[in-house]
Amino acid sequence: MSDFAMTIGGDSIAAADSFGVINPANGDVFAHAPECTTHQLDAAFDSAAMAQRHWKLDEGLRRQTLLDMADALFASAGELAAILTAEQGKPLAEANIEVFASAIWCQYFANLETPPHIIQDDAEAFVEVIRRPVGVVAAITPWNFPLTLAFWKVAPALLAGNTMVLKPSPYTPLTTLKVGELLRDVMPPGVLNVVSGGDQLGAWMTAHPVPNKVSFTGSIETGKLVAQSAAPDLKRVTLELGGNDPAIVLDDADPAVVSRAIFAAAFANNGQVCSAVKRVYVPESLYADVVEGLTAQAAAVKVGDGTDADSRLGPINNAPQFERVKELVADALANGARATTGGKAMDRPGYFFEPTILTDIHDGTRIVDEEQFGPALPVVAYRDIDDVVERANSTHFGLSGSVWGTDADRAAEVASRLECGTAWVNTHLALAPQQPFGGFKWSGMGVENGPWGLAEFTEVQALHRSKSSDGLNLSISSIYS
Numbered sequence: 001m002s003d004f005a006m007t008i009g010g011d012s013i014a015a016a017d018s019f020g021v022i023n024p025a026n027g028d029v030f031a032h033a034p035e036c037t038t039h040q041l042d043a044a045f046d047s048a049a050m051a052q053r054h055w056k057l058d059e060g061l062r063r064q065t066l067l068d069m070a071d072a073l074f075a076s077a078g079e080l081a082a083i084l085t086a087e088q089g090k091p092l093a094e095a096n097i098e099v100f101a102s103a104i105w106c107q108y109f110a111n112l113e114t115p116p117h118i119i120q121d122d123a124e125a126f127v128e129v130i131r132r133p134v135g136v137v138a139a140i141t142p143w144n145f146p147l148t149l150a151f152w153k154v155a156p157a158l159l160a161g162n163t164m165v166l167k168p169s170p171y172t173p174l175t176t177l178k179v180g181e182l183l184r185d186v187m188p189p190g191v192l193n194v195v196s197g198g199d200q201l202g203a204w205m206t207a208h209p210v211p212n213k214v215s216f217t218g219s220i221e222t223g224k225l226v227a228q229s230a231a232p233d234l235k236r237v238t239l240e241l242g243g244n245d246p247a248i249v250l251d252d253a254d255p256a257v258v259s260r261a262i263f264a265a266a267f268a269n270n271g272q273v274c275s276a277v278k279r280v281y282v283p284e285s286l287y288a289d290v291v292e293g294l295t296a297q298a299a300a301v302k303v304g305d306g307t308d309a310d311s312r313l314g315p316i317n318n319a320p321q322f323e324r325v326k327e328l329v330a331d332a333l334a335n336g337a338r339a340t341t342g343g344k345a346m347d348r349p350g351y352f353f354e355p356t357i358l359t360d361i362h363d364g365t366r367i368v369d370e371e372q373f374g375p376a377l378p379v380v381a382y383r384d385i386d387d388v389v390e391r392a393n394s395t396h397f398g399l400s401g402s403v404w405g406t407d408a409d410r411a412a413e414v415a416s417r418l419e420c421g422t423a424w425v426n427t428h429l430a431l432a433p434q435q436p437f438g439g440f441k442w443s444g445m446g447v448e449n450g451p452w453g454l455a456e457f458t459e460v461q462a463l464h465r466s467k468s469s470d471g472l473n474l475s476i477s478s479i480y481s
C-alpha cells in the first residue's frame with residue numbers, strides 16, 4: 001500500500017511532503033499520505049468553485065453521478081475495505097459494511113425526491129420556495145468511520161448542487177484518498193476534491209475564503225474551533241460532535257436481552273462510535289443480572305487484528321485515544337470502581353485494550369461524565385426514574401440515548417424526556433439514510449441525513465412571480481388595503 005495521491009480538479013496530485021499512516025493493530029507505519037500545501041488547497045477550492053457553475057445546473061447529471069458513485073464503491077469494496085482495516089483497525093467484515101453503507105447513502109440521495117414547495121398560486125402571484133445550493137463545501141471527517149461519515153456529507157451536498165473539498169483525519173486518510181481516485185472517472189473534474197494533511201489543514205479549510213459551508217464531524221473541542229473560524233465570513237456550519245449516550249434500563253426489562261443488545265451498542269467499532277452507549281443506568285433490582293450479562297459478553301468477545309476473520313473487535317485507532325482510554329479506566333479504578341472483566345491494555349503490540357465493564361461506579365467519575373470513545377463501559381445503579389432521567393440529561397452532551405423495557409410505551413415516554421437528537425426505544429445505534437441525525441447542546445449544530453440533512457446544504461430562496469400588470473400587488477399592501 002504505497003500510492004496514495006490527492007484528487008484536485010480531477011487530477012492525481014502528489015505533494016512534496018508526506019506523513020506516515022500507522023496500522024493500529026501493530027503500531028507500525030505502513031503507508032504515507034500527501035501533506036497538502038496551502039497552494040494545493042487553493043487549487044482544490046478554485047476547481048470546486050469552477051466546477052460548481054455547471055454542476056448546479058444539471059440535476060439529472062447529479063442524480064446519475066450519485067448512482068455511478070454507488071456502483072464504483074460496490075465494485076471496489078474489497079480493495080477499500082482492506083485499506084480501511086489497515087488504517088482504522090476495524091474487522092474486515094465491518095470495513096466492508098462501511099463501504100456498502102457509503103454506497104447506499106449515495107443511492108438514497110440519488111433517489112430522494114425534492115418536490116416543489118408552492119406557497120401561493122392565485123390571481124396575484126405564483127410563489128415557490130426553492131432550495132438553492134450553498135456553493136462550495138469544506139468537509140472534514142474523523143477517524144472512526146472515515147468513509148461512511150464522509151458520504152453522509154458528500155451524497156447530500158452533491159445532490160443539492162454543491163461541490164466539495166473533503167479532508168479525512170490524518171489517522172485514516174488512505175481510504176478517502178483511494179475513493180477520490182476511484183471516483184475521478186464518474187464525475188466532472190472539481191466536483192469532489194480530496195486532500196490530506198494534519199489538523200492544520202482543517203483549520204486552513206475553515207478559514208478559507210472560497211467555501212460557503214463547513215460540514216464537520218469530530219470532537220466538541222475542535223467543533224468549537226471550527227465554529228469560531230467560520231464565523232467571520234458567516235460560513236454556514238453543520239457540526240456533528242461527540243456524545244456520552246446514556247442507556248436507561250427500566251425495571252421491567254429482561255436482563256439477558258438488554259445486556260446482549262447494550263453490549264453490541266456499546267462496543268461496536270470497539271466503542272469508537274459517536275452515538276455508542278457510553279454509560280448504562282440500571283435499577284438496583286436488575287443491577288447484578290445486567291452486570292453479569294454484560295461481563296459475560298465482554299469476556300467472551302474475540303479481540304484481534306481486523307484481518308483475522310475471527311476478530312469481532314479490533315484495536316483502538318490511535319495512540320492518543322489509547323492513552324485516553326487507559327487513563328479514564330485507571331481513574332475509575334482508583335476512585336473505587338471495579339472491573340468485572342478487563343481493565344487494562346492487552347500485552348501485545350498495537351493499541352489493544354481489554355473489553356472492560358466497570359461497576360460500583362457513580363456519576364461524577366470521569367468515565368461516566370466524559371466521552372470515553374473506547375472499549376470500556378460504566379454501569380451505574382439507580383432507584384428513581386425521574387432522578388435517572390435528570391442525571392442522564394445533566395450534561396453538555398446531547399447526541400442520543402436509549403431506554404429499554406418490556407412495556408414499550410412506558411419506555412417511549414421515558415425516552416421522550418431525553419435531551420438528545422436521537423432517542424431510541426429497545427434499540428440503540430439504529431441509523432438510516434432517511435433518519436435525521438444530530439446533537440442537542442454541545443453534541444452538534446444541525447443534522448445530517450434525510451431531507452433535513454439535504455436542506456443543510458442549501459439556501460432557501462423565495463421565487464415570487466407577480467401576476468399583476470403593474471407589479472404593485474405587494475402582499476403587505478393587500479393586507480393593509
Ligand code: NAD
Pocket residue numbers: 140141142143144145149167168169170198199200201202203204206217218219220221222223225226239240241242243273274275371373399439443444
Ligand atoms: P477531532 O476533532 O480531533 O478531528 C476531526 C477532524 O477535524 C480531523 O480531520 C482533524 O484533522 C480535523 N481538525 C483538527 N483540528 C482542526 C481545526 N482546528 N480546524 C478544522 N479541522 C480540524 O476528532 P476525532 O478524534 O478525529 O474524532 C473523534 C470525535 O468525533 C469524538 O468526539 C466523536 O464522538 C466525534 N464524532 C462525532 C460524530 C457525529 O456524527 N456526531 C461521528 C463520529 C465521531
